[in-house]
Each structure stands twice: as C-alpha cells, then as structure tokens.
Amino acid sequence: MSSTAPMPLLEARNLGVSYAVRHAGRQVRLRALDDVSFDLARAETLGIVGESGSGKSTLARALLRLIPADAGTVRLHPDIDLLGLRGAALRSVRSRLQMIFQDGVAALDPRQRIGEALEEPLLVLKPQLSGLQRRERVRLGLERVGLERAHLDRFPHQFSGGQAQRIGMARALMVEPEIVVCDEPLSSLDVSIKAQITALLQQLKQDLNLSMIFIAHDLPAVQQLCERVLVLYLGRVMEIARCDALFDRPRHPYTRALLRSVPIPDPRVARGRRTAPLAGEIPSSLTPPSGCVFRTRCPYAVDRCAREVPLLRSIDGSEVACHRAEEIEGIRT
Amino acid sequence: MSEALLQIRSLAVRYPAPHGQAAGAVQALSGVDLDVAAGECLGLVGESGSGKTAILLSILGLLPPNARLGGSIRFHGDELVGMPLKRLNQIRGTRIAMIFQDPMSALNPYMRIIDQLSEVPRVHGGLSRRDAGQRALEMLEAVHIGEPRRRARQYPHELSGGMRQRVMIAMALIAEPELILADEPTTALDVTVQAQILELLQELRERTGAALLLVTHDLGIVAQLADRVGVMRHGRIVEQAGCLALFERPQHEYTRSLLAAMPRLKVPA
C-alpha cells in the first residue's frame, strides 16, 4: 500500500463476514472472514489462496454483494462505498465488477439458451444498446473465448465443463467490466482443460487490460497468472506479497508449509519428501484459536501467539501477519 | 521370475447403450495388461474417462450388472473373473481392500466409527466384539487420529474430511490386505491434508508390505509414491515404465503431452 502509487481500483479494509448457523442445538455466528484488508491496482491480478475454511469463496461473494458483509468497507475507485450500495445504484456498479463462477454448467440457467444468457447482462445493465448492437457484442464475445455462432442456440447441458467455463467468461466480459473476480474457475475441470482455460484467462487479461481477483487452491495456476498473492487461513490474512516474492521467499509459516505441500511431478524431488510439512487439522471456524489462528499447527508458535492477534505488517515489501516473521527467516526448514 | 501378486491380461469392459442400441455403447477398457508385484506401488494416471476407475472396479467385481467384462484377472494365481461370490467375498475386504475417493460414500452415516471398523475383524476374522474393538483402536492410532477413543465413538459426519479419509484407510488396512486399491484417495482433500495422507500411505506400506494400486490424475502424487507407472487413455494403457524412467524419458506422445500440461510450481533452485 505505497503512497506514491496511483490510487488502487479496489480497497478493502477490515472486511468481516459472518453468518448464523445451528451448532449443538443453538444459533451461533460463524466468522467466515475477519479483518481482511487488501488493495487491487489497475490491470493487476491478485491471487487469493487458501484451503477449506479459509473464506476465499465467501470473499468473492461478499465483494459481488451476493452475501452481506457485517464489518469493514470496500472502496471502488474513485470514491464508491461498494458495501453500502442498494438497488439501482448497486446495479449500475455491476457493469464494473463481474464474476466467473466455479462450476461453469451450474452457473448457467438450464432453461436458457446460451445466446439469451449472453445477451442478458447487456439487456439489464446496458439498456441503451439496440438489439443489433447487443447481438454484435455477443458474437465478438464468443469469438474471443474460442466458441462458435452455432453454440448460441444450445442449452447448457449440451456443453462440456471447459466450454461452459468459456461461456461464463464471455458472459462476465459482456459488459466490459474493470474488475473480474474468478471464484475457483479451474476446480471442476480436467487437467488438460485447466491448462487451456488458464491460457485463455492470461490472454484475456492482457488483451482487455483487466484487473482480476483470482481465487484458487491451485498454486501453480496462481503463480502463472497473478502479480500479487494473498494467503488466507481460517478467514484471516496471513500474508500478502508480490508473486515472485511469495513463491521464492515465503515469510509466513503457513505459506511455507502450503508451498511445500504441493505435489511435485518430479520423482527425484518428490521422493526426498518424507514428512508432511504440516501436521494437525484445520480448526473449526466456530471455535477459532485465540490470538493467531494458525498457532495450533505452527511449528514456531510461542506464548505470545496465543495472547495477541498478529497484525499485518510490512517486511521487505511483503505484508505478513506473524509475530516471529523476522526470526523465522533465519531458520532453515 | 516369481508370479506377480496381481496379473491382469486382456481386460476389456463394455457398457451397453440403453435400450439395446448399437450406438452409445461405451468401451471403458480394451486389452489392458497389468502386473502388480508384491509390495510394490503401481500408479495409474489418466484423465477422467480414461478407464482407470473401471480397472479397480473390475478387480473387486464391483462393476454395474449390465457391464460386459472380458479377459483375466489373477490374484495369487486365482482367477477373479467369474469367481463365485462366496469365494470373492473372502478375498474382498481381507486380502484386497479399497480406498475410495469420497469417504462419505464408503462410511455408513448411521454407524459409529468403532462399529464400522470392527465389522471386518468380527465377520471375517472371527474376533469377539471386545477384541475387534481393540483392534479398531489400534488401527485408529496407526493412522494417527488424535484422541482415538473419543473419535471412535463418533459418527462420520462429526469428523473432518481428512479424518474420514484416515478412517477409511484404517478400514482398508485392518484385515492386513496384501493389495490395496486406491481410487483418487486425496482428490477431495486440502493440499496440506493431502500431504499428510500421502505420508501415511507411504508409512503404512513400508510397515505392512502391502502392494498399492493407486489411481490418480495427479502426476505429483505418482512421482512421490509409485515404483512403476501406467498411463491410461481411452481405456488403454499407452505406456508403462518405472517411475523415474517415465518422468525422464517418456516414450509415448500422450505421456509427453500429459507431463507438459501438468502444472508445476516453479520452486527456487
């Protein structure tokens, strides 16, 4: 968050989301996201990584106003309070901020032909366009994602996962948004299709100068697409760093363990790996550990970690939420 | 050369089309030849639809009733194809065990963990309830489940995904099988938990000397665990080689393209 850089496109500060659940016969509140802050610059891709319970999908939904946030602010350039918008004002902002969903087929109305599905965002958000203009944009949009005109008349169930994901991308880009949030777009795809879709995202990013928030648990894809990466654990931010910095010199103990857990398709390296980098289970979001939420599995945890929540602080250009970040640097793993 | 533990020859599986049409039939496997030696880990990689799961189902006789199976599957020289159910049941669960991708589908949601675990030793091993329960607790410890006594009395939905997978591994290993079949055992798990489960599988294999036939789409897992690898595509094995050889000198074009498409993390040297 440098003061000399131009104003960020999106600024999230202390974002918190919780929802009511029934647990052991009582109504309690589950904190899915807690005190999450980050910036998104223009034409930048921010990766958001985390495992189950990290809150990454919750983050996507909260940004797109699909679920309510109960704490914090999100500012959209120049001065729009994204979380406070309602009704028509919210709808007008939707042409700036769009989303690509995890399951391409499920994100399409099974009763709607693709052509109509693609025209819909234009009908609703850009009503000034004529029918001819809309259809022209749809045609261009399809071409851009590598699909054909013939597909317009078909229904979602007639498409494969990869094709459906392309349609989802075309739909998100119809209104020419500034920011696209991708919620695990590769999770439901086969290995070879993943590579194609990742390449397509890369291309679209460049061609259209998009700002993206790329949410995934697939670290190699994040490394390929993102300029900066944010690591979430149990709803809290552990580390935010430039992509190369994060992957070369991870500073947070969780980030380190996460990176070392990724299977490597090279027997010489993989065989040498005897012990799992991280023991224990992810704690329940209903009863998060006190202080640093990662302390129950952290090999470097000390007393202070249980008492004090570590705040995000700057270390050499990365933001790290760890009391012992500097000391750990020196410890070889 | 001693006879392999598992010998598959010319295995073919065909699912007929609905209503007996000619078009629409699916040839899931054609002419598959495979050996698994005692104590070794064979990794089967391929994308979805390559037929890798069909091989596992064929071994255990778990194919749907309308499937047409041809070829031979020999376990310790005994032919499994067409084996009478009574004999097959003596082998299934005791000498050949399976770990599924989704633990919830293998675990009975209405039974406590300890009861499910004790089932095999009681039914096949003839152990008393107490002894079987004791054995179950030992297995829970072997798979490193914390507070095994407490967990044993819980129901599957009270456990996390990683723990359920450990329970399933415990169930597979409790009768000390010679061959373990694993169908994408870690796909549904978080990456840090996956690393733990892979380590556990490695450790248990070394301890019990069981062979492992591991089906996965992830070459990274294969690189870590497998002694030999088979690459599958459209129901056929296109290449079979030792693990290191496959990664360093892939022969078949498909293997090469699979290796190229596999996303890999660029780690600092």
Place this chain on the structure above:
Amino acid sequence: MNSPWRQRLHGHLGLLIAGSVLMLIALASLIIPALSPYDYYTPQLELISRPPMLSGGHLLGTDPLGRDLLIRVLWGCRISLLIALLASLISVVVGVLWGAIAGYAGGYTDALMMRTVDVLYSVPFVPFVIVLTMLFGRQLWLMFIAIGAVSWLDIARIVRGEALSLKRREFIDAARVSGVHGARMIGRHIVPNLLGVVIIYATLTVPTVILFEAFMSFLGLGVRVPLASLGSLIADGASDMQAHPHLLLVPAAVLASIIYCFNFLGDGLRDLLDPRKHS
C-alpha cells in the same frame, strides 16, 4: 426399430393411453352434440327415462324429461371439463406467482404471503361457496372463482418450496451478478425452472377441481337447469337409482374415467419430467 420417440414413451404407455382417452372425450363432447338430432334441453315427454337401446335413436337412453342421455352427458362433460380447466388455470397462475414471489423474496414478504395462505386454508369451502351463491345467485362463473380461489393454495405452497431451493443455485447468483432482479428474475429464471413441478401438480389439481364441482352440483349449487354438469347429472340419477340405474351409472362412469385419466396423466408426467432432470 427403436426410434427416439419409441424410446421416450417406453414405459410411459399409461401416459399415452390416458392422454388419448381424455382427448377423445373432449372431442366427443364438442363434436357429437353438433351432429346429433337431439339437444340437451328439449323435453320429450313420451320417452321418459328409457333405458339404453342400441338400435333406435337414444344410445344411452333418456332422462326423466325424455332428453337424450348421451347428449346430456356429453354436455355435462363440456361443462365439467371447462370448469376444471379454467379453474385449474386460474389456480395455477395465481398459485405460481404467489409462491414464486414469496419464495424468492423471502423475509417478511414471504412470511406475510404464506400466513395469508394458511389463513385461507382454514376457510371452510362449502359454506364459502354457499355464501357466494347467496350473494350472487347460481352462476356458472361463480364456480370458476370459488374453485379457483381454493385450489391455488396447494400450488402456492409447493412453488414456494421449489423457489426457496432454486434461489440457492449458482445460476441465480450469476443472474444477480448480471443485474437481474425482481420481475425479470422471477419470470425468466425462477418460474421456467419450476415448470416441471407445476405441470405435474396442475394436472393433479384437475381431478380435485372436477370433484369439487361435482360435489357442488350434487348439493344443488353450481349449474342451473337446464344446463347440466356431470355432478348434477349424478345427483339427478342418484335419486332415481333403483328404477333407472342407467341415469346414475352413465355419468358416474364418465366422471370416474375422466378423473382416473387425469391422475394417470399427472403420475406419468411426474415420471417423465422428474428423473430426466436427475439423469
């Protein structure tokens, strides 16, 4: 030969037969009275209550006023089917809109709308119709209103349940992200995805409606003489059961067939539409 049509209807023979029978009855009730020399209202006092005779004119006999029973019954079918279909249409339209809006809107709107349904449920139907008849006299259109006003409640409940689960699906979120809301959301995304359920329950509502109407006519409310519905014909026939059984048996048989066919149709549609969604 296994054409695609043959495959789809394989196992749905009942559906085909039920549908055909209903079509036949409907067509017969429209065409035959136009072709016949007899009408449904002119008494012929010399031919009172004759039993069915396959030779001379009156195939199914005559009623106590000498009118041809076949024509009377066919007219009765027309009236009964008309009331059934129109009343069902009203109840489906009202019920679907009510349920879809309540389910999608949620919160207070949903609570208010569904409590209204609960209150209406508790209104006793027969006294309600009697009051209406007292206020407006015995009119045919009253039957539509009365029956339609009651049968939409079930559909509303079912549709609301479906709308609640539809709301959670990913494509609804995707539509919201595209700015879709309100009438467009309900009309283009919620309702079309409910149609399977609606068609099934609409088809099953029809027999209920026909029976309601029959019951009303049996009680002496509903259609006015000389018009007849199947219910009023049954009422008339019942009073003369011993001497002239055909006056009761013929309309009763026709009513039973119609109801049976609609139930079969509804069940068949349920089989046809639901599993395909899950396959």
